[in-house]
Amino acid sequence: MEVLRVDNLTKQIGGKTIVNQLHMQVNEGEVYGFLGPNGAGKTTTIRMIVGLIQATQGSIHICGHNIGTDREKAMQMVGAIVENPETYSYLSGYKNLIHYARLARIPDKETRIQEVVEFVKLTDRIHDKVKTYSLGMRQRLGLAQALLGKPKLLILDEPTNGLDPEGIREFRGLVRQLADQGTAVFVSSHILKEMEAICDRIAIIKNSRIITEQNVAKVLEGQGHKVRIKVDEVKQVEHLLQQKQFSYQVLDHHTMEIKMDESDFSEFIRFLVLHNINLRSIETVKDSLEELFFNFTADEEGEKKNA
């Protein structure tokens, strides 16, 4: 089921186009990554989706409710951590949650608070003051708050900013669990590495526009294989490769990477040995998602230049 639908979304401020004709669609149970460099327009887009600012053009639907005309219903479906979650640091985590549950008119709030606190694993510390919390704990408290109203759509703006690796890992686990339970998660970041581990699809926004949208599993599946070899002298191998159809890249005097299908590995090794190449090591390597995406975005820019 479609939870978020963004059509032709555009925002202009003071004559400047900050978000330009975005189209996106996020389904139930899906983690959608919104990736782009600083200043690309991510926060502005998110602020429109959570109803903090109005779009200049285009529309946003949440579970079929148009934010422009049916705002209250649309917003009931959304939980968000946008920018730094606002908490009263001199109050306990629990009192913060009570406060927000009242504001959001959450029914049977004590039970719901207990559920979300258990989910984000803050039960032991929930009655301590927030000022004694680590950044990771504050972030989890923010998540608990965002989940109070059982949102169908969870929006996270740079959620792992400043977290240590352990905090990032924990946060990722929680996000994945929520998606597995059916929540649609829209998460922004400028770090691809963080996104590849949790997202099902990733859109890249650059200069206010989405330049590519990819299914992470498909991108990783579709990539070819490479072998990295270390030899006495790459020049000798380069010379031999001219007889073959392989494309390759020289990394240094001793190291090179050659693209080939898995089924060609053993024949390739035999070929080297047969030609007296002293093979010091051989291993298979994969492109990082970073390189793969870089290829997509490079293509896209090339196309634009040619257009």
Ligand SMILES: Nc1ncnc2c1ncn2[C@@H]1O[C@H](COP(=O)(O)OP(=O)(O)OP(=O)(O)O)[C@@H](O)[C@H]1O
């Ligand atoms: N109210 C505003 N008035 C003028 N310019 C703005 C306003 N809000 C945002 N911008 C500009 O729009 C661009 C996009 O900003 P935005 O915050 O959406 O980017 P971002 O992708 O979220 O980057 P970051 O990760 O740094 O927050 C920036 O160049 C910013 O300076």
